[in-house]
Amino acid sequence: MAYNEAIKKAYQEELASLRAAGLYKEERYIHTPQAAEIEVEFPAGTSPRKVINFCSNNYLGLSSHPEVIKAAHEALDRWGFGMSSVRFICGTQDIHRELERRVSEFLGTEDTILFSSCMDANAGVFEAILGEQDVMIADRLVHASIIDGMRLCKAQQDSYKHANMEHLEEKLQEHQDKRIRMIITDGVFSMDGDTARLDEIVRLAEKYDAMVFIDDSHATGYLGPTGRGTHELYGVMGKIDIITTTFGKALGGASGGCVSGRKEIVELCRQKARPYLFSNTLSPVIVATTIKVIELLSQTADRREKLLENTAYWKKGLQEAGFILKESDTAIVPIMLYNAKLAQDFSRDLFEEGIYAIGFFFPVVPKGQARIRTQISAAHEREHLDRGLEAFIKVGKKYNILGKTKEEIIEMYGL
Amino acid sequence: MDEMQKTILDYVKREYLEEDQEITPDTPLISSGIVDSFSMVSLKRFLEKKYNIVIPDDRATPQAFDTVNKICELVRAIQEGR
Structure with a gap:
């Protein structure tokens, strides 16, 4: 079908209605x-x-920090600008695996897989590891990328009132007949700035045999006694099955994200997560510089x-x-x-x-x-x-x- | 208010609203922003179980779920084979 006048007009009307409703976003x-x-x-x-x-x-002021810029220059000279490939063809340098190892060490998880963004990590992870016999139970204020990821997954969806542990418990009771129950929450909720009560969530997960997923994008690098994130803040490191996070905020702010957690889950993502399989590898400059950022964070508080x-x-x-x-x-x-x-x-x-x-x-x-x-x-x-x-x-x-x-x-x- | 209106209203209040929120069978839920469409999945499941019906995805729209009265209308239509 051609891009005819009727289609053009329909798009123009949609744009006009966004403007009229005050929803049109202007970039600065x-x-x-x-x-x-x-x-x-x-x-x-x-x-x-x-x-x-x-x-x-x-958050940590590292986006234009001199040491970060220096590391990026060196990485560009040493590793080049792009890899022109997905990871599993010819897009994995040793530094990609090194960053995965460093992130696992930093977050206290078993393994990590890099994605082009945390949006991609959230879009890919659920479909890769859950099926029709499973249920995803999400806090109602989770980030839009999680909702999109859940929509791409065949598992049943449910949700609980924001931060309401009694409601979450009811839902866990209701879904005892499912193969897997996965509690899904942001670590830090980006619009309100509050944190998920991960100690309570882990307690309920243990009581009702559920897995726990957190998106810790607004926490990684600065929250908790040594900046590991919301799971460190609530003393539940090692008890969160899946952490997704970004390198696009506190960790230098360029781009890229990951799924970090149980070894088998990461391995399944490497085999099945579509945004990982079908999008380009993370640029070597970002990979090497993010390694440097993690080193900086580990040296000083x-x-x-x-x-x-x-x-x-x-x-x-x-x-x-x-x-x-x-x-x-x-x-x-x-x-x-x-x-x-x-x-x-x-x-x-x-x-x-x-x-x-x-x-x-x-x-x-x-x-x-x-x-x-x-x-x-x-x-x-x-x-x-x-x-x-x-x-x-x-x-x-x-x-x-x-x-x-x-x-x-x-x-x-x-x- | 009939039995179905009362049952669904009670469920919506318990499932989606905070204690200080009040609604009537005609209060817009989704279009007003009180409830987001992502959260409505549990309502569909509740209705199917409670009234022993199957609500096709193309009829479980934000419009059809926008008020308690519209939800009752949808349930009755499906019960009557419309």
């Missing part, structure tokens, strides 16, 4: 490396302006400690100013505004003040729970945080929401 062009201070061109065509970045996943201090300072400043924060125990700090338009206006005004932080609203978060999500980094200096607080307070005063309750904000702006 960054003219600098990723860092705490960046130059952003927005709207497109305007002169780039210097802003402090409060919306990247650069400085960046992790700075991130924790920064986050505590940021939260305290916002709370003292009278903002309502979502209860989070990570470097993700959501400031609740409830109303979608208010969140958009607030974000725009922050940008005018030199602060880059994005508003989130339905359908990304539930209706009536619009917010500004801020993400703190070890790259932030105290001065960045102070300037951020100053801008938040100025804009907060403009909208008269400081010290107001949820009900008062909703009364002023609606839901």
Whole structure:
């Protein structure tokens, strides 16, 4: 079928309806490396302006760290740019296997398999290891890539209310007749910044003979006493059967992800996971540099400690100013505004003040729970945080929401 | 409210809502964002078991599951072979 006028018109109408609904995503062009201070061109065509970045996943500030850049240069010279192959034809260098070994060691798992992204890891893992006689029981706030992966799998689907352990227990009881029960959760929930109660989840998994899967993308590298992730935070290392995670956030932020866990599960993914089998190998530069990042993290806790201090300072400043924060125990700090338009206006005004932080609203978060999500980094200096607080307070005063309750904000702006 | 409305309303409240949330048989569930379509799988399973029916995938749409009344309508239609 040709790309005729009718099809073109239908697509144009769909795009127009996204714009009309306020769901059209505009990209902002960054003219600098990723860092705490960046130059952003927005709207497109305007002169780039210097802003402090409060919306990247650069938790440990390693995206443009000199040692990381140096390692990437050396890797490019030593290993080349690309491999022009999938892994199982001619796309596996010894460093690919070395990174898999290092990740297993870091996460405390039996084995690891690399994917082009954590999205690919989540898209491939369920189908590779579960069948019709099995059930996947997911927290209702898991990441979209997990939902997509579950949809590609023939196992039955079920879900439990977010973080509700009683509801999870009911579901585990209900599915005792299945061959495999798999509890599926994010380690850190990206919109709220809260963590899954993995100690409780593991207890239930043991009681009802279930496997546990976590996507720890927003935790790997900084959460837990030595940065291993949510499973370390809750003292259940070695008890999580599958961990998927990314190298695209705290671990240097380039791209790539993995499935890490039980040996047989990893082996089955290598044989059957379609995004692994049918997409290109991870670039040697990313592989070798991620090895370097893991080495850096194992040598010193400085960046992790700075991130924790920064986050505590940021939260305290916002709370003292009278903002309502979502209860989070990570470097993700959501400031609740409830109303979608208010969140958009607030974000725009922050940008005018030199602060880059994005508003989130339905359908990304539930209706009536619009917010500004801020993400703190070890790259932030105290001065960045102070300037951020100053801008938040100025804009907060403009909208008269400081010290107001949820009900008062909703009364002023609606839901 | 008839028996079916009450049974389904109770299930929806227990399965999807928090204690402080109230709905009526006409409250939009999916289109309003109270319930996401991913979570509706358990409702389909509940209805099939409770009313001993099979709901074809092409009829288990977000539109057909949007309110308790619409769900009752769907269950009755399938029971009556429509």
